[in-house]
Amino acid sequence: MTLSANSEALGLPLAALETPALCLDLDLYERNAQRMVDYIVRQHGLAWRPHMKGQKAPELAQMAIAAGAIGVTCATLYEAEAMAAAGVESILLANQVVGERKLARLARLARRTPGLIVATDSAVHAGMIAAAAEREGVIVPVLIEVNVGMNRCGAAPEQVLGLAQTVSALPGLRLAGLMGWEGHVLSFDDATKQAKIEGAMSALTAAAAECRAAGVPIGIVSSSGSGTFRMAAPQPGLTEVQAGGGVFSDLNYQKWGLEHDFALTVLTRVASRPTPTRVIVDGGFKTMSVQHGLPLPLGLEVTSVALSAEHGTLELSAPSESPGVGELVAFIPGYTDSTVCLHSEMCVLRGGKLTGVWTIPGRSESR
Ligand SMILES: Cc1ncc(COP(=O)(O)O)c(C=O)c1O
Structure with a gap:
């Protein structure tokens, strides 16, 4: 069984990825x-x-x-x-x-x-x-x-x-x-x-x-x-x-004094725009950990982030048409440790293009 089609996106830019996807900037x-x-x-x-x-x-x-x-x-x-x-x-x-x-x-x-x-x-x-x-x-x-x-x-x-x-x-x-x-x-x-x-x-x-x-x-x-x-x-x-x-770094490591780049992100897509300030993305707490703090959406001014199982709910600080349905929203994880283990694969990018899809070993010998 193919876990995702992201291996078919090798060589393609970020926009070709199926979401939600765990992405590493090499x-x-x-x-x-x-x-x-x-x-x-x-x-x-x-x-x-x-x-x-x-x-x-x-x-x-x-x-x-x-x-x-x-x-x-x-x-x-x-x-x-x-x-x-x-x-x-x-x-x-x-x-x-x-x-x-x-x-x-x-x-x-x-x-x-x-x-x-x-x-x-x-x-x-x-x-x-x-x-x-x-x-x-x-x-x-x-x-x-x-x-x-x-x-x-x-x-x-x-x-x-x-x-x-x-x-x-x-x-x-x-x-x-x-x-x-x-x-x-x-x-x-x-x-x-x-x-x-x-x-x-x-x-x-x-x-x-x-x-x-x-x-x-x-x-x-x-x-x-x-x-x-x-x-x-x-x-x-x-x-x-x-x-x-x-x-990887993340919001927690930053809080703990580490001044590194955020190499790992979770890529989602906007699934719904119910109001001019509400943005619903296709990743929730089964994609991004809430342990040690919520993830941060990149490039958006928000007043709140909430995660349910497969939905992320963002409230923009001002009404906007952007991001629209289908557009990408990347998140910096609150804690990468408890986020990576929610995924079975890591999409690896260099210069914005997918160069590899790595399997994340699970907790049993069979994975
Ligand atoms: C035994 C041990 N060493 C080191 C660390 C630090 O690991 P990291 O640098 O990935 O935060 C941990 C974190 O829980 C640990 O349990």
């Missing part, structure tokens, strides 16, 4: 990726391991690696499998994989992809990975996730050494280092954010120092995202940065 993507490489790799000498949880398309992993990334970070086993299938060799699966069948798949993926590293934050969980690894006859490299203040997953800093010693002693595992994620600092003003990032990074690097002092080698110290890396990268002790979504 020139802007490349400019953003280059900014991240310049800052993280060139200026601060760190490795860049962009998080793919929001980007999804394996083609973007290959482009990031070509630009200077050492590999990628993933949130799910499915993403990691999709990246590995596309030939990505170094993958950090920065979540705790649980459940016997998934752990078996993780071990199989580790066999196929020696550069796979996976997170753990407890002896119980580490034991589960170790058991799956032993059954598969592989050694799985792991990072211990440290709670640097986000209070999601992560071992408390004072528990890290004990856990590192446990992991090092488990057959089937190889301790590759530590990771954190300072996601709790994103919405603070700059001064508070700076102080909180310094606190988070020093919790992580102090745990690494404690392990090393006790004779437990720690290679990788990985953390940081698109809303924090500008303040985190200069902190001493990090070895790599996981910032990913900044290659």
Whole structure:
């Protein structure tokens, strides 16, 4: 079954696309990726391991690696499998994989992809990975996730050494280092954010120092995202940065202080003009996420944006005949991460023309 006819629009301008369509401007993507490489790799000498949880398309992993990334970070086993299938060799699966069948798949993926590293934050969980690894006859490299203040997953800093010693002693595992994620600092003003990032990074690097002092080698110290890396990268002790979504940017990243171009948009068409100020487009909340804020229509002055399932309702700030029925309206997503996963394909444009239609891997092996 053909998911959409957009692959038939290859080589054609934007106006040829079926809507709603998730569109990536490759020139802007490349400019953003280059900014991240310049800052993280060139200026601060760190490795860049962009998080793919929001980007999804394996083609973007290959482009990031070509630009200077050492590999990628993933949130799910499915993403990691999709990246590995596309030939990505170094993958950090920065979540705790649980459940016997998934752990078996993780071990199989580790066999196929020696550069796979996976997170753990407890002896119980580490034991589960170790058991799956032993059954598969592989050694799985792991990072211990440290709670640097986000209070999601992560071992408390004072528990890290004990856990590192446990992991090092488990057959089937190889301790590759530590990771954190300072996601709790994103919405603070700059001064508070700076102080909180310094606190988070020093919790992580102090745990690494404690392990090393006790004779437990720690290679990788990985953390940081698109809303924090500008303040985190200069902190001493990090070895790599996981910032990913900044290659797209969106209204959230902008709010969190990132000054990148908006490379990803959602293209819709006007489906109805019930009044001189009301514009109805053919994309709603099944096309554009409302998580972390509404999308912004480009080039229109509006007083409100509302999304129902397959409709977007815009109120123009002044009566106008434009845009008319059938005309295009592009939106900057509020949050690209929760928007990309609503789509099964990404239309890739350069110079305003469609150059590719990429499949977005879903949450099961079959997609
Ligand atoms: C483990 C981890 N690292 C890094 C990030 C930052 O990712 P991004 O740069 O795509 O916002 C996140 C975001 O949720 C995360 O969960």
